[in-house]
Amino acid sequence: MTIRWGLVGVGDIANKRVAAAIQSDPNSELVAVCRRSEPQLDQFADQFGVPHRFTNADDLIASPNLDAVYIATPVDCHCPQTIAAARAGKHVLVEKPMALNPAECDQMISACDQAGVSLGVAYYRRFYPVVLRIQQLIEAKQLGRILSIGCVTGNPNRFPADDWRVIRTRGGGGPLMDIGSHRLDVFLQLLGDVATVKASVIDSPDYEAEQAATLLVQFNSGAHGILQCYFGTVETPDRLEIIGTEGRITVEDLNHGDLMLSTSEGQQLESHPPADNLHAPLISDFSAAVLEHRSPTISGPVGKRTNDLIRLAYEDAQ
Numbered sequence: 390m391t392i393r394w395g396l397v398g399v400g401d402i403a404n405k406r407v408a409a410a411i412q413s414d415p416n417s418e419l420v421a422v423c424r425r426s427e428p429q430l431d432q433f434a435d436q437f438g439v440p441h442r443f444t445n446a447d448d449l450i451a452s453p454n455l456d457a458v459y460i461a462t463p464v465d466c467h468c469p470q471t472i473a474a475a476r477a478g479k480h481v482l483v484e485k486p487m488a489l490n491p492a493e494c495d496q497m498i499s500a501c502d503q504a505g506v507s508l509g510v511a512y513y514r515r516f517y518p519v520v521l522r523i524q525q526l527i528e529a530k531q532l533g534r535i536l537s538i539g540c541v542t543g544n545p546n547r548f549p550a551d552d553w554r555v556i557r558t559r560g561g562g563g564p565l566m567d568i569g570s571h572r573l574d575v576f577l578q579l580l581g582d583v584a585t586v587k588a589s590v591i592d593s594p595d596y597e598a599e600q601a602a603t604l605l606v607q608f609n610s611g612a613h614g615i616l617q618c619y620f621g622t623v624e625t626p627d628r629l630e631i632i633g634t635e636g637r638i639t640v641e642d643l644n645h646g647d648l649m650l651s652t653s654e655g656q657q658l659e660s661h662p663p664a665d666n667l668h669a670p671l672i673s674d675f676s677a678a679v680l681e682h683r684s685p686t687i688s689g690p691v692g693k694r695t696n697d698l699i700r701l702a703y704e705d706a707q
């Protein structure tokens with residue numbers, strides 16, 4: 390059996406990676422796509438050879454010949470479209486951040502539970518070989534007791550004030566929601582759950598959302614997490630550093646996967662590059678989970694935890 394996918398929202402990320410990832414997965418088939426703009430919909434469907442096209446998400450979701458819906462629309466659409474898909478009996482894989490706020494995440498989880506369908510969230514960095522290698526090194530106590538994890542990330546785009554990414558009711562916030570969310574998810578994967586969140590933001594002179602956010606989180610283990618995220622800077626690589634009592638790991642760019650391990654014995658460079666299509670392992674995991682009747686690796690409750698931390702950060706910053 391293959392999973393027949395409908396893809397709602399065929400903009401930037403669908404075009405760059407999601408459609409190709411579905412089409413390259415042996416358990417998946419891309420059978421339907423949706424966006425409201427008809428000429429752009431046709432262009433996308435023609436480019437990827439997708440047989441069914443819809444200008445209304447409800448119509449795609451109601452279509453009987455689908456097993457799963459991939460939601461790649463702006464964040465304010467994630468909750469209503471997930472609930473509609475669940476009620477129509479479709480499994481749902483939703484882009485990050487999962488929703489505008491934790492209350493929406495709860496509604497999505499509960500709708501999918503009630504309908505008996507799977508819910509996954511697209512935090513694909515969880516499948517990066519370099520992240521899995523770091524997890525292994527931490528678990529093997531190669532770094533001793535972990536004291537801190539730090540990440541700096543920036544998107545150079547200068548978003549206009551009417552872009553959904555910088556309107557709070559559409560994107561949920563600014564760089565913290567859009568790019569910080571990915572890194573907080575990696576923090577949770579590597580160091581476990583968080584007890585407290587402190588945050589400060591810098592407002593943008595040009596739009597409603599923040600332009601910069603700096604977070605200091607304290608994990609249940611006692612370790613610190615420091616996250617800095619920006620919009621409108623020069624391109625900032627996806628840098629990660631973990632400091633322990635016996636060692637340090639530095640990754641200059643998670644998307645390249647070179648890892649430097651420093652211990653008292655010296656330095657060791659390892660290379661763990663990600664998949665060519667970063668979404669491919671995510672789609673494969675989700676479709677296999679549906680076929681094997683297991684939970685996807687990045688389930689609704691996993692995705693929601695990042696929304697919880699972001700909410701605490703915005704509350705503290707206020």
Ligand SMILES: NC(=O)C1=CN([C@@H]2O[C@H](COP(=O)(O)OP(=O)(O)OC[C@H]3O[C@@H](n4cnc5c(N)ncnc54)[C@H](OP(=O)(O)O)[C@@H]3O)[C@@H](O)[C@H]2O)C=CC1
Pocket residue numbers: 397398399400401402403423424425426429445446460461462463464466484485486511513567
């Ligand atoms: N995992 C990752 O690395 C990345 C994830 N993302 C996430 O993916 C999502 C989409 O981002 P991105 O592709 O950059 O956004 P875009 O703005 O480029 O695309 C959004 C798409 O959604 C469509 N859309 C908007 N509203 C609706 C609606 N009500 N019904 C149906 N379609 C709709 C738009 O088309 P139209 O207006 O014609 O309807 C467009 O095709 C976001 O959640 C974002 O955070 C984005 C980039 C990378």
Ligand SMILES: O=C1CO[C@H](CO)[C@@H](O)[C@@H]1O
Pocket residue numbers: 544567568571
């Ligand atoms: O990783 C990413 C690349 O940039 C995009 C635009 O800011 C983000 O939405 C996305 O999560």
